[in-house]
Amino acid sequence: MSTAEETDGENTPWSEVTPEAARRLLVAAVEAFAERGYHATTTRDIAGRAGMSPAALYIHYKTKEELLHRISRIGHDRALRLLETAADSGGTPSDRLADAVRSFVRWHAERHTTARVVQYELEALGDGHRAEIAALRRKSDAAVRRIISEGVRAGEFDVPDVPGTTLAVLSLCIDVARWFNAQGSRTPEEVGTLYADLVLRMVGAQK
Amino acid sequence: MSTAEETDGENTPWSEVTPEAARRLLVAAVEAFAERGYHATTTRDIAGRAGMSPAALYIHYKTKEELLHRISRIGHDRALRLLETAADSGGTPSDRLADAVRSFVRWHAERHTTARVVQYELEALGDGHRAEIAALRRKSDAAVRRIISEGVRAGEFDVPDVPGTTLAVLSLCIDVARWFNAQGSRTPEEVGTLYADLVLRMVGAQK
DSSP states (O other), X not given: OOOGGGGOSSSOTTTTSOSHHHHHHHHHHHHHHHHHOSTTOOHHHHXXXXXXXXXXXXXXXXXXXXXXXXXXXXXXXXXHHHHHHHHHSSSOHHHHHHHHXXXXXXXXXXXXXXXXXXXXXXXXXXXXXXXXXXXXXXXHHHHHHHHHHHHHHTTSOOOSOHHXXXXXXXXXXXXXXXXXXXXXXXXXXXXXXXXXXXXXXXTTOOO | OOOGGGGOSSSOTTTTSOSHHHHHHHHHHHHHHHHHOSTTOOHHHHHHHTTOOHHHHHXXXXXXXXXXXXXXXXXXXXXXXXXXXXXXXXXXXXXXXXXXXXXXXXXXXXXXXXXXXXXXXXXXXXXXXXXXXXXXXXXXXXXXXXXXXXXXXXXXXXXXXXXXXXXXXXXXXXXHHHHOOTTSSSOHHHHHHHHHHHHHHHTTOOO
């Protein structure tokens, strides 16, 4: 699995992780978890991929779960920021919903390896960490639900089931991480544009 | 993870697997792969879960990959059958698309543990098996694309990007396996009905 995606995107991924050795270990952990799964990966594997000793890893992360939590936290913070930025922006509900979908899809496409770890290994988090991440996920859901509700109130959207439609919109975008292939025929940008149109249809947006 | 789902549904799951010991091992493999991932699971773990010895497992399955392939093959055959049945039925394109979505969603909800293994462990298949499964997936895609194309030709649907919309429809349904919770507030039937409505909106179906 390539790490090319890790250097794509608007911001340098993992730039919030310092020092550099801690960042290198985190990138190695993402690759290892994505390739073999969390439970099949040892801290020794991760240290080896990062060209470091298990003892050097231990300086930065006490456990494998701490690495997973750090990855999950950064990924969920980023996703929430994208959705809240779109929800808080000045346009119409249609503009804001299209914006939210485009940026959320692009993140799941560009960072698909990270996103798979973030989305599929939630069960492996410790109880406290899982509760913390669940709270962030509820906030992401609330940001999208808010845009849809405002569109309904403004008479711009026609949505019989707002919570169900919110769930479906987020689910559609998240699953991009599963199928997206950097060698495929569509760019992250193109998938984002297609999906924004499909989601506006789902909410019955007035053209 | 509960195995209650394994006894739900219209047909008895895995009834095509005989003798009973081979079926018991397959069910144990699904549970183990779903809980810990394919790579973290040993044939010894699977035999133990099924209350059998590793030697008894070896009578039925030569390798762990053979178990995964059997699970994946049965799951993909079932999914394809559901979609082709809907595509070949007599109704309008809207009726057939709604039917395809309802039955595909219900399968991913009712059998979510199996579906996660089927959808997330494709990379772990051997090359020949992966090619065989990829061919089944292309047929599933073709069944849905056929319904959508016929709807467009009949003037019943308005779809600017048929392959992209087909991909999105299947993706939306598949991701149900990730988030569906048997203890949650929606039944598989309810999710199927909601999603059929959302998909008809995605294709701009005339009411």
